[in-house]
Amino acid sequence: MLHTPPASLLLLQLLNLTGIFVFAISGAMMGVRKGFDLFGVIVLAVVTAVSGGIMRDVLIGAIPPESIAHWHGVALAVIAGLLGFRSHRLIERLNHPVLFFDAAGLGVFAASGTQKALEFWLNPFMAAVLGMISGVGGGMVRDILAAQIPVVLRSEIYASAALIGALIVVVGAHFGLPPIETTLAGAGLTFFLRMMAIYRHWTLPIAHTNRDH
Amino acid sequence: MLHTPPASLLLLQLLNLTGIFVFAISGAMMGVRKGFDLFGVIVLAVVTAVSGGIMRDVLIGAIPPESIAHWHGVALAVIAGLLGFRSHRLIERLNHPVLFFDAAGLGVFAASGTQKALEFWLNPFMAAVLGMISGVGGGMVRDILAAQIPVVLRSEIYASAALIGALIVVVGAHFGLPPIETTLAGAGLTFFLRMMAIYRHWTLPIAHTNRDH
């Protein structure tokens, strides 16, 4: 690792913390909207921020999971939850910035989750799937706890953007490219695809049927 | 294993793949009905096909779980999901064949899940419970992700049929009967009970109350 530029590593860690923070904010906003009390809002914030990574760690056998073994992630998510509870009106007006950070978090979680899965076990296709789970798992659990169909499954390019970024990491590892740069590239691509989906209304096909939703 | 007839083993593996395929189809159909996009439909298909086995493997400590360690199951479920997305009208007309395959999948997953639990750890009652979880877990997660009460809990003999088939495997192992034949017998019994529940409307009692469902 000595030969990797410290700036890239720092950027990656910063983005990871950003990911925890914005996912926690999105959980807190959901909790406020559903009328949860202060503690419920904080719990939902924490669960949203850490569930994706916990799923990945349980499935690859990294026990105890990262966010259970260290208290930093949970503590940051608690702070984000408090902030979300106090400033939910302000954050609602900041809708676009939140989507921006959420897309950044998605990219970082998917790419660094893939990196971790590759370290534990090498089948590249499944490593990318685990990266995708790291990225989308938190949002799925948030929506399940709010008794809603996960937006991840229903809406514009989201899980698919995470998978594509994860595949970049896998391809980079296959060709022996430096891991931090590859992770940043994968995260960047996921971020780009997600933002395009939001602003250009990129979508995937939907089957024509008489839906009951 | 050399003394077991290859035909039985082949049949079991074939049924296992059939189970993955039909559970994936049932997930895809749910996704189409709920208006998910193509990728969401595929994700729901995969999750439905592998969740029961993943729960079992996490609980018995078989980490990484079978469907994470190998890509074949996920790949087959992706194909089934694509097929479900493209041909949902056709499959809806094939309602009875789908129920038929679903019952077959339930039987195979419950019986082979019990077999695997016995290999890892020997308390027979809990091995049967884990077999039941292998059989019904995927459908439960599918329904949770669709924000519905799991049909497994609510409807005709389903989880109970899985448990009875699982108990056959446990009894067979207790008397030292050959595992593949016992597994086929357990799977067959679950299949039979489930089909009877569908065609003869066999049901278990429901408590009389003022329900709010």
Add this chain to the structure above:
Amino acid sequence: MLHTPPASLLLLQLLNLTGIFVFAISGAMMGVRKGFDLFGVIVLAVVTAVSGGIMRDVLIGAIPPESIAHWHGVALAVIAGLLGFRSHRLIERLNHPVLFFDAAGLGVFAASGTQKALEFWLNPFMAAVLGMISGVGGGMVRDILAAQIPVVLRSEIYASAALIGALIVVVGAHFGLPPIETTLAGAGLTFFLRMMAIYRHWTLPIAHTNRDH
């Protein structure tokens, strides 16, 4: 352990069984209300009773989880589920006793879950979080399976009471106090806070917003 009074240990084990029993009853009542059949009611009873502990054990790496490794807990929950199915009218009239036992179960599970997490791994803050998960996890899964927003997140002091009791255990361990007494003290405090929340309508703040619940 020889120096701990047998009476305290016995009391703790008795309370633990009580916790399993009352959580199972609460699951069975939910199943009856939603119109599940007999087997569905029993499954929901068992799942409610054991999910919190299973989450804790999976996250700390105690595999197979306690309630999978031994059949006693599941068997007791099955009996409670049967009782809940048969006597739901009676139990509904006993509303206050059920809340009383549920609060006792919450306290015991949170405190003894924290104790177990401390045995496996020492970060005290996260041990308390895992204790809280042990206490509230079962009720969350029960409500998810009933397609409802978990009451744990939405209502009066519940998860917060569990966390405070868990923190007592952590503080006690830090000062080297005898574990069984500390566990009883933590469980007692959680129980007291929960009962106060019910009878005195203690609540935590809710953010003012246009909720959609």
